[in-house]
Amino acid sequence: MRSLVGLLMTALIVVLGYWYYASKTRSSVSPGSPARVISTVGVQSDLLSIAEAERVHWAQHGSYASLDELYSSGALTAQKSGRAGYTYSAETNSSGFKVTARCDANAMPGCSSFAVDQSMQVHQIP
Numbered sequence: 829m830r831s832l833v834g835l836l837m838t839a840l841i842v843v844l845g846y847w848y849y850a851s852k853t854r855s856s857v858s859p860g861s862p863a864r865v866i867s868t869v870g871v872q873s874d875l876l877s878i879a880e881a882e883r884v885h886w887a888q889h890g891s892y893a894s895l896d897e898l899y900s901s902g903a904l905t906a907q908k909s910g911r912a913g914y915t916y917s918a919e920t921n922s923s924g925f926k927v928t929a930r931c932d933a934n935a936m937p938g939c940s941s942f943a944v945d946q947s948m949q950v951h952q953i954p
Contacts, residue, residue: 867912868940871929874911875944878904878918878927883946892920895927913939928953 878895881903885893895918898904910916913936914929924946931939944950 863912864936864939867914871911871914872942872950874908874916875927875929875942875950876948878916879925879944879946879948882918882920882925882927883948891922892925894918894920914941 881898882892914931916929918927926945928943930941941953943953
């Protein structure tokens, strides 16, 4: 009898642990279709690639560059002006850069725009 109670308690703990994990995982994923989630991850990856190219350009030339300069210099191999409803832009100055990926809220209601700077941290922007 004691082993049966122990087995039931273990099963209950496993089920509750799985439920908690599954509920946290579901709430941390961006809402929308799987295609939108994949697109969002791709945009964030593109932003990190552009930010890395900016850092390399800074190390080689002592300045940050526009997206066109990064493409023409070969620092970015795949020329992308955006991805699946997002458009990319870069603002540079002598002390840093900010690359943004803005979504067209009319075409994709509920989408999020993102930015990255010299900290290499992608964050959501309004």
